[in-house]
Amino acid sequence: MTITSQTDFEELRAIGRIVAQVLAAMGAAIEPGMTTRELDDLGRRLLEREGARSAPELAYRFPGATCISINEEIAHGIPGDRVIRAGDLVNIDVSAEKNGYFGDTGASFPVPPVKSHVERLCRDGKRAMWEGIRAVRPGGRLNAIGERIERFARKGGYTLIRNLASHGVGGSLHEEPEGISTWADPSDRRIIGEGLVFTIEPFLSMGGEMAAEAGDGWTLLADPVAPTVQYEHSLVATKNGPVILTLP
Structure with a gap:
């Protein structure tokens, strides 16, 4: 969406804070021995306490309040009986709706003990x-955006997953502009408008x-299998620079 009023901005910041706080709380709660369903239940309770609704459930009937992906899973993991273990790499994606506005954020959390290459990957995932x-x-x-991210990735010896892209957000979970690449795509000539909201x-x-696809209709795996992290913010483009909406 494109912001057209102060109400838009305030409502987007409100839902952005909610999803950011839920993500931070879920990340802090991760412990070896808990299941991804238990972690998701926490996320659901926190969203409901704030009067927010899970966006993937609302928009796509996703079987969980949040997406939780472990190790070989990189996105859209279904919360369930999988047990989180020491040394795992856990990705959590939290998106929600309140008052007709949507926020979307995500991060990867390494479970101690953390191997040095995973620690570096997480650090550089945030930097990317x-x-x-x-x-x-x-x-x-x-x-x-993609040109700058790809330049950083290549310098560090990393690859980028090239069929998962950023997207417009705000009035719905996924909206125009769709397919915002996080790698260089010279065919994309679209321009960022003032007030544009996207991830x-x-x-x-x-x-x-x-x-x-993993075969369950939702979970996505890295191909070829390799350690992969995702970090996500929703933001609005303003004349004074990007304003991050998904900060706790």
């Missing part, structure tokens, strides 16, 4: 996201190139 955010300006090219969510990997 912020590289993309720094490219945002009204009148600029959407593809400048930036690169999937930085140590060898994965694509996301492949």
